[in-house]
Structure formats: structure tokens, C-alpha cells
Amino acid sequence: MSDSRKxxxxxxxxxxxxxxxxxLEKSGMDVTVVxxxxxxxxxxxxxxxxxxxxxxxxxxMRGDELCRRIRQNVGTxxxxxxxxxxxxxxxxxxxxxxxxxxxSKPIDxxxxxxxxxALFNKSLHSSAEIPIVTTSLRRAKILAVDDSxxxxxxxxxxxxxxxxxxxxxxxxxxxxxxxxxxxxxxVILDLVMPGMDGIEVCKEITNYQNLGADPIVMLLLTAHxxxxxxxxxxxxxxxxxxxxx
Numbered sequence: 647m648s649d650s651r652k653x654x655x656x657x658x659x660x661x662x663x664x665x666x667x668x669x670l671e672k673s674g675m676d677v678t679v680v681x682x683x684x685x686x687x688x689x690x691x692x693x694x695x696x697x698x699x700x701x702x703x704x705x706x707m708r709g710d711e712l713c714r715r716i717r718q719n720v721g722t723x724x725x726x727x728x729x730x731x732x733x734x735x736x737x738x739x740x741x742x743x744x745x746x747x748x749x750s751k752p753i754d755x756x757x758x759x760x761x762x763x764a765l766f767n768k769s770l771h772s773s774a775e776i777p778i779v780t781t782s783l784r785r786a787k788i789l790a791v792d793d794s795x796x797x798x799x800x801x802x803x804x805x806x807x808x809x810x811x812x813x814x815x816x817x818x819x820x821x822x823x824x825x826x827x828x829x830x831x832x833v834i835l836d837l838v839m840p841g842m843d844g845i846e847v848c849k850e851i852t853n854y855q856n857l858g859a860d861p862i863v864m865l866l867l868t869a870h871x872x873x874x875x876x877x878x879x880x881x882x883x884x885x886x887x888x889x890x891x
Contacts, residue, residue, distance in 0.1 A: 651766065654698040655679045656686045656712065657730070658705055662751075666699060669755050683707035687715065690722050697765055700745070702731040710743035717744035718809045720786050720831055726765035728758075785811040787828075791821040791835035791847065792867075801834060818842030822850045825862065832863040 657663040702709040729745035792798040805812045815821040837844040
């Protein structure tokens with residue numbers, strides 16, 4: 647393994663933490679150990695890490711939920727994560743939560759080394775940088791746009807439950823105004839709206855981005871089965887996806 651890799655170990659068992667620290671430091675890693683999810687989030691808030699090794703069974707917030715929190719944060723969502731588990735069902739849950747790989751306990755040092763090497767190599771070839779977060783772990787900001795107050799409330803509740811910071815707009819015009827006033831990581835909007843519809847909003851946001859604004863992921867909610875038909879006449883928009891409802 648390369649020297650000076652910083653690894654965050656989240657493990658409440660002192661015995662397991664000591665064993666992991668020994669294995670990682672023996673391979674030239676710089677290891678930080680914390681005993682629970684809250685301390686892990688605090689560590690991620692103040693330092694940059696090259697990988698995290700997280701035990702599934704943690705006191706308080708479990709490892710899979712910690713993994714979800716890491717993935718939801720714009721400053722840490724690319725962090726390579728290894729989940730440690732002794733249960734088959736937990737293995738499935740850990741992958742669903744966004745862990746890159748899982749390793750069963752008791753830990754095989756060779757398997758751990760191979761998995762970490764693979765993650766480090768993948769990270770080296772990735773264009774995404776993991777920025778240092780020095781003040782707070784910022785949740786991803788999502789703008790939900792729909793002219794139906796009922797469906798908009800449903801979207802907002804759903805996104806809030808997933809841990810996102812959610813803003814809402816009841817029209818396309820309001821959405822464009824908000825995008826120009828503040829930064830968002832993503833926009834979820836209905837295709838069919840009175841006045842400025844979803845396609846027009848996407849065009850306006852794309853034009854705004856072409857002027858130098860930060861890229862925004864856009865998710866268009868539609869009843870169309872044919873995406874080509876839905877996007878006919880649109881300029882190329884690499885950040886646009888559709889979701890049939």
C-alpha cells in the first residue's frame with residue numbers, strides 16, 4: 647500500500663480497533679480510531695481521509711446509517727468505505743447503504759489489504775476529489791419543484807427523511823429564480839406544470855450553468871415512457887435524468 651494514506655476506523659471494540667490499527671500501520675497507513683458514528687462524523691468534519699473502515703454494529707447510530715450519512719454529504723460522498731460485518735443480512739444492508747465493499751469478521755489481513763488497495767487504485771483514477779470540510783458536514787441541497795401542493799409536500803417529506811436539505815418551489819419561474827439566488831446540488835421537478843414547464847426550467851438552468859454556474863443534477867418527473875420523445879428539442883444536458891411516475 648502507498649505511504650501516508652489516512653484511514654478512519656470506526657469500531658467500538660477496543661480489541662478489534664487495536665488489531666485493525668496494527669494491520670494498517672504495519673502497511674504504512676495513518677490511522678485514526680473513533681468508537682461511534684457521532685465521533686466519526688466529527689472526525690470527517692475536521693480532516694480528510696482516504697478511506698473509512700466501519701463496523702456494522704455500533705452503539706447508537708449503526709454502521710449502515712453512518713454510511714448513508716457519509717454518502718448524502720457533498721464533502722464525503724466519494725469516500726471509499728469498507729463495512730465490517732459478521733452477518734449475511736448485514737452484508738446486504740451495508741452494500742445497499744452505499745458501502746463499497748464488505749469484509750466478514752474475523753478479518754483476514756490479506757483480504758483487507760487487497761480490498762483497500764483496490765479502493766485506493768479506483769480512487770486514484772477517479773476525477774472526483776474529496777474536498778476538506780473545515781466547518782460543517784453540509785447536507786446536499788435539493789430543490790423540489792411541483793405545482794401540486796400535495797405532491798410537493800410528499801417529495802419534501804421523502805427527501806427530508808433521507809437526510810437532504812430541501813427547498814421547495816411551486817412553479818417553474820420560482821425554481822429558476824431560486825437557482826440563480828443560491829447554490830443547489832440537485833433539482834427534482836415535474837415535467838408538466840402551468841406556465842414554465844419542466845423542460846423550459848431545465849433549459850434555463852442549463853443556460854445559466856453555461857455562464858459559469860456550478861453544475862446541478864436535474865431529475866425530471868414524467869409519465870412519458872419514451873425519454874427521446876420527452877426530451878425532443880432539448881439542448882445536450884449531461885446532468886439531466888428522468889424518472890417515470
